[in-house]
Amino acid sequence: MSASTATPVTRLADYRAPEFLIEKTHLTFELHEGYTDVSSRLTIVRNPKNTKTNDLALHGEQLELHSLAIDERSLDSGDYQLTPQNLTIYNVPERFVLHCSVRIYPEKNTALEGLYCSSGMYCTQCEAEGFRKITYYLDRPDVMSEFETVIIAREGAFSTMLSNGNCLSDTVHDGKRVVHWHDPFKKPSYLFALVADNLACLEDHFTTQSGRDVLLQIYTEAKDREKCHFAMQSLKRAMRWDEETYGREYDLDRFMIVAVDDFNMGAMENKGLNIFNTSCVLAHPASTTDAAFQRVEGVIAHEYFHNWSGNRVTCRDWFQLSLKEGLTVYRDSEFSADMNSRAVKRIEDVNLLRSVQFVEDAGPMAHPVRPDSYMEISNFYTVTIYEKGAEVVRMLANILGPKLYRLATDLYFSRFDGQAVTCDDFVQCMEEISGRDLSQFRLWYSQAGTPELHISDHYDADRQQYSLTLRQHVPATPGQTEKKLMHIPVKMALYGNQGTLNLVIDGQNKGTEIVLDICQEQQTIVFEQVVEQPVPSLLRSFSAPVRVFYDYQLDQLQKLILLDSDGFCRWDAMQSLMRIVLSKAIDGKGYQAEQTVLIKVLRQLLADYAAMDAALLAYMLDLPNEPYLASLYEKANPVTISRVRTQLQHELATQLQTELLNCYQSLQSSAIGLSAQAMAARSLRNRTLAYLLQIDDARYRGLAQQQFSQAENMTDQFAALRALVHAEHAHTEAQTALQSFYQQWQHESLVVNMWFQVQASRPWGDVLQEVRRLLQHEAFDARNPNKLRAVIAAFANQNFTRFHDSSGNAYQFLAEQIAGIDQRNPQIASRLLTPLTHWHRFVDKHACLMRKALESLSQHELSKDVYEVVSKSLNKAH
Numbered sequence: 001m002s003a004s005t006a007t008p009v010t011r012l013a014d015y016r017a018p019e020f021l022i023e024k025t026h027l028t029f030e031l032h033e034g035y036t037d038v039s040s041r042l043t044i045v046r047n048p049k050n051t052k053t054n055d056l057a058l059h060g061e062q063l064e065l066h067s068l069a070i071d072e073r074s075l076d077s078g079d080y081q082l083t084p085q086n087l088t089i090y091n092v093p094e095r096f097v098l099h100c101s102v103r104i105y106p107e108k109n110t111a112l113e114g115l116y117c118s119s120g121m122y123c124t125q126c127e128a129e130g131f132r133k134i135t136y137y138l139d140r141p142d143v144m145s146e147f148e149t150v151i152i153a154r155e156g157a158f159s160t161m162l163s164n165g166n167c168l169s170d171t172v173h174d175g176k177r178v179v180h181w182h183d184p185f186k187k188p189s190y191l192f193a194l195v196a197d198n199l200a201c202l203e204d205h206f207t208t209q210s211g212r213d214v215l216l217q218i219y220t221e222a223k224d225r226e227k228c229h230f231a232m233q234s235l236k237r238a239m240r241w242d243e244e245t246y247g248r249e250y251d252l253d254r255f256m257i258v259a260v261d262d263f264n265m266g267a268m269e270n271k272g273l274n275i276f277n278t279s280c281v282l283a284h285p286a287s288t289t290d291a292a293f294q295r296v297e298g299v300i301a302h303e304y305f306h307n308w309s310g311n312r313v314t315c316r317d318w319f320q321l322s323l324k325e326g327l328t329v330y331r332d333s334e335f336s337a338d339m340n341s342r343a344v345k346r347i348e349d350v351n352l353l354r355s356v357q358f359v360e361d362a363g364p365m366a367h368p369v370r371p372d373s374y375m376e377i378s379n380f381y382t383v384t385i386y387e388k389g390a391e392v393v394r395m396l397a398n399i400l401g402p403k404l405y406r407l408a409t410d411l412y413f414s415r416f417d418g419q420a421v422t423c424d425d426f427v428q429c430m431e432e433i434s435g436r437d438l439s440q441f442r443l444w445y446s447q448a449g450t451p452e453l454h455i456s457d458h459y460d461a462d463r464q465q466y467s468l469t470l471r472q473h474v475p476a477t478p479g480q481t482e483k484k485l486m487h488i489p490v491k492m493a494l495y496g497n498q499g500t501l502n503l504v505i506d507g508q509n510k511g512t513e514i515v516l517d518i519c520q521e522q523q524t525i526v527f528e529q530v531v532e533q534p535v536p537s538l539l540r541s542f543s544a545p546v547r548v549f550y551d552y553q554l555d556q557l558q559k560l561i562l563l564d565s566d567g568f569c570r571w572d573a574m575q576s577l578m579r580i581v582l583s584k585a586i587d588g589k590g591y592q593a594e595q596t597v598l599i600k601v602l603r604q605l606l607a608d609y610a611a612m613d614a615a616l617l618a619y620m621l622d623l624p625n626e627p628y629l630a631s632l633y634e635k636a637n638p639v640t641i642s643r644v645r646t647q648l649q650h651e652l653a654t655q656l657q658t659e660l661l662n663c664y665q666s667l668q669s670s671a672i673g674l675s676a677q678a679m680a681a682r683s684l685r686n687r688t689l690a691y692l693l694q695i696d697d698a699r700y701r702g703l704a705q706q707q708f709s710q711a712e713n714m715t716d717q718f719a720a721l722r723a724l725v726h727a728e729h730a731h732t733e734a735q736t737a738l739q740s741f742y743q744q745w746q747h748e749s750l751v752v753n754m755w756f757q758v759q760a761s762r763p764w765g766d767v768l769q770e771v772r773r774l775l776q777h778e779a780f781d782a783r784n785p786n787k788l789r790a791v792i793a794a795f796a797n798q799n800f801t802r803f804h805d806s807s808g809n810a811y812q813f814l815a816e817q818i819a820g821i822d823q824r825n826p827q828i829a830s831r832l833l834t835p836l837t838h839w840h841r842f843v844d845k846h847a848c849l850m851r852k853a854l855e856s857l858s859q860h861e862l863s864k865d866v867y868e869v870v871s872k873s874l875n876k877a878h
C-alpha cells in the first residue's frame with residue numbers, strides 16, 4: 001500500500017546535532033514560464049560541536065541538478081551521490097562555499113509545497129520540509145542561516161517580487177528585472193519565502209514602543225484590496241498587544257502579508273513575509289460572517305506572534321513543534337480573549353478540545369504533545385500539538401501567575417534568542433523563575449491520552465465539613481500502556497445558597513476560589529466551617545485538559561447554570577444538563593424529569609436574555625455536538641445519536657417557541673455594526689432563528705426568508721440561508737434561497753465556498769448525491785484546498801448525520817476521493833482522512849464499514865502522508 005519501499009520512521013531518540021552549519025545562504029531565482037532555475041551559494045562550516053564525518057548529506061527532492069561546485073571547483077559524478085531524497089558530497093573541507101544550480105517546475109507543483117503557482121502567483125510554502133523541493137540544503141530547523149535572495153524575471157512580468165527582510169535593490173538590466181532581498185536575522189529554511197505576481201497593496205504604519213516606524217503591507221489581487229482593512233487593524237492591535245503583554249517588539253522595518261488562493265493551511269509565519277490563505281485575511285461585512293472576522297483577527301495575531309515564538313526562538317527539531325505552535329496558540333487565544341468575550345473564547349477552545357482533541361487522544365493516532373516518532377511530519381500538525389499544547393502552556397502560566405509567567409517568558413526569549421531549542425528549555429525557564437519543581441508536570445509533554453478525574457464528595461452537617469475526593473486515571477494509548485501519575489491543576493469553588501463560600505482548609509481561609517494540585521492517584525481535601533451542603537464548581541475556566549466525572553444532581557446543575565460567576569462554568573453546567581437528557585434518551589431510558597428541568601432553565605434564561613452576555617447565552621443554547629456525544633461511549637451508534645439530538649432540538653424549539661420568537665424579534669435593532677455587542681446580538685438572534693426553523697410552520701420560514709433577503713451583512717444572510725437549507729420541511733424555500741445566493745455571490749470565491757459548505761453539511765436527505773453533484777459544479781476546483789474543504793471536509797466533518805449513514809456509502813466515497821486527491825496533494829488527502837480514523841469509536845456495523853473504506857484505500861499506491869494515517873489507524877487492536 002505504500003509507494004513500494006518501506007516508509008522510514010524518524011525518532012526523537014535519534015536526534016543528533018547537525019554536522020555542518022550554513023553561515024550564509026545566497027539564492028538566485030530566475031523565473032521563466034514553465035520552469036524556474038535556482039542557484040545557491042552556501043557558506044558551509046563544520047559544526048565544532050559535532051564532527052564525525054567528512055561527507056555532507058544535503059536534503060533535496062524533485063530537483064533537476066544542473067551544476068555543483070565547491071569553492072569554484074566543479075564536481076563530477078565521483079564526488080557525490082544522488083538519491084531521491086539526498087545529495088551526499090564526499091570529503092568536503094572544514095569550511096567552503098558550495099555552488100549549486102537546479103531547475104524546478106512550479107507550474108506543475110500541485111502539492112503546494114516548495115515553490116508553486118496559484119492562479120498566476122508564484123509563492124512558497126516551506127514548513128515543515130518543503131525547502132528541499134527548492135534546492136539542496138540542510139533542511140532542518142536547527143540549521144539557521146543569514147539569507148540573501150535575488151529574484152529575476154522578464155521585465156514587466158511581475159510588479160510584485162518579494163522575499164524575506166529588507167529590499168536592497170530593485171533594478172532592470174537587459175530586459176530583466178532583478179530584485180535583491182536581505183534578511184539580517186538568522187533563520188531556518190522553513191521560514192524562507194518568495195512571492196512574485198502583480199498585486200495591489202494596502203499600506204499602513206506602526207510605531208513601536210521604542211519609537212521605530214514599521215511599514216505594514218498587505219498584498220492581494222487588486223479586486224480584494226478593500227477587503228484588507230480589517231486585517232490591517234487586527235495586525236496593529238496584535239503588535240500593540242504583544243508589546244504590552246509580553247514586551248515583544250517587531251524587529252524589521254517592514255512587515256508584509258500576501259494573500260493566496262491555493263494554500264494547504266490557514267497561514268504561514270515566514271520571516272517578515274507572512275503568506276495567508278485568502279480565507280484568513282480577506283474580510284468585509286457584506287461578504288464575511290462575524291465568525292470569519294474573528295478567525296481573521298486570530299490568525300493575523302497568531303502568525304504575527306510567531307515572530308518571537310517561532311522565528312527569533314525556533315524549534316530544535318520537529319518533535320518540538322508544540323514549542324512554537326502550542327505557545328503561539330496560547331498567545332493568540334489570550335489576545336482574542338482580550339479583544340472579545342473571554343468566556344466565549346474559552347468555550348470555543350474547550351469545545352474544540354473536547355470534540356476533536358479528546359477524540360484524537362483516545363484513538364489510534366494518539367500522540368504526546370512532544371511525539372516520539374513520525375513517518376511524515378506534516379501529519380503532526382494536529383489538535384494535540386496545537387490545542388493540547390496551548391493548554392499545557394496555559395497551565396504553566398496559571399501555576400506561575402501573571403508576574404512570574406512574564407518573567408519566565410522574558411527569560412526564555414532573551415536566553416534563547418537566535419537559537420533552536422526544545423520544549424524542555426521552555427519549562428526550564430518556568431522552573432528557574434518560579435523555583436518550583438516541574439518534573440512531574442513535564443509528563444504533559446511526553447504522555448499521550450486524556451487524563452480522567454473521578455470526583456466524589458461527602459458533606460458532614462454535624463462537623464460542618466465538606467470533603468472532596470479526586471482520583472486520577474490516564475487511559476492507555478498506542479505504544480504507552482503504563483502511565484505515570486500526572487500533575488493536574490484543578491481550579492474550584494463552592495457555592496452555597498448565597499453564592500460562593502469561603503474555603504477553609506486546615507484552619508486557613510483560602511478565599512473563594514483555589515487551585516488544587518492533584519499529583520497523586522487519590523487525594524481528599526477537607527473544607528471546614530461549611531454551614532450548608534455546597535455545590536462544587538469544578539475545573540473552573542477549564543484549568544486542565546482532562547475529563548471530569550462527577551455525578552451532578554439536576555438542582556446542582558441548575559444552580560451553576562444560573563449563578564456561577566465563571567461564564568465558562570455556566571456553559572459547562574448547561575452542557576452537562578443537556579448531556580444527561582441526551583444520554584438517557586440514547587440509552588432508551590426515561591428522561592422526562594431531566595428534560596423538564598432543562599426546558600425550565602432555558603426558559604428562565606431566554607425570558608431574561610437581556611440580563612446576560614448575549615454571546616454566552618447563544619452558546620448555552622447549543623446542544624453538545626455529535627462527535628462529543630459519540631466520544632462518551634465505548635461504542636457509539638451514530639444513527640441513534642443523530643436521531644435523539646435532532647428530536648431534542650425539535651422538542652426544545654416547540655416548547656420554547658414563545659420565548660425564542662420574542663428574543664428573535666427584540667434583538668433586531670441591537671444587531672447592527674461590527675462591535676462586540678452587535679456580533680453577540682446577531683449570534684443569539686441567529687441561534688433562535690435556527691431553533692424556530694425546526695418547527696414546521698410557514699411563519700418561521702417566512703421570517704428566515706425575510707431575513708435572507710433583507711440582511712445587510714453576511715452573518716445574517718448566511719444564518720438565514722443555513723436555517724432554511726438545514727430545515728427538512730423548508731426544501732422549496734431553501735432551493736430558491738440557494739439559487740439567489742449563488743447568483744448574488746458567484747464572483748466571490750470565498751462566499752461560494754460557504755454556499756458549498758452549507759449544502760454539504762445539510763443534515764437530511766441524500767446529501768451524498770448532492771455532494772457528487774457539487775463536485776461537478778462550474779465553481780468547483782479540485783486543485784483548490786478551500787474548495788475541497790468546503791465540499792468534502794464539510795460533508796465528512798460537519799455532517800455527522802449523513803456521513804454516518806448506515807449504508808456506509810459515504811465512507812467509501814471519502815476513500816475514493818482521497819485516493820484521487822493523494823495523487824496531487826498528499827497533505828490535503830491525509831487531513832481529509834481523519835474522520836475515518838475514528839472507526840473504533842463506533843458500533844461494529846459502522847466500525848466495519850469504516851475499516852472497509854480504509855482497507856480499500858490501502859489498495860492504492862499511497863503517499864507517505866496517507867500511508868502513515870491508514871496504516872496506523874488500521875493497526876489499532878480493539
Ligand code: BES
Nearest residue numbers: 127128265266267268269298299302381
Ligand atoms: N506554521 C503554521 C503553518 C503550517 C502548518 C505550515 C503546517 C506547515 C504545516 C502556522 O503558524 C499555523 O499554525 N497556522 C494555522 C492557523 C493558526 C491560527 C492556528 C493554520 O494554518 O491552520
Ligand code: ZN
Nearest residue numbers: 302306325328
Ligand atoms: Zn502557528
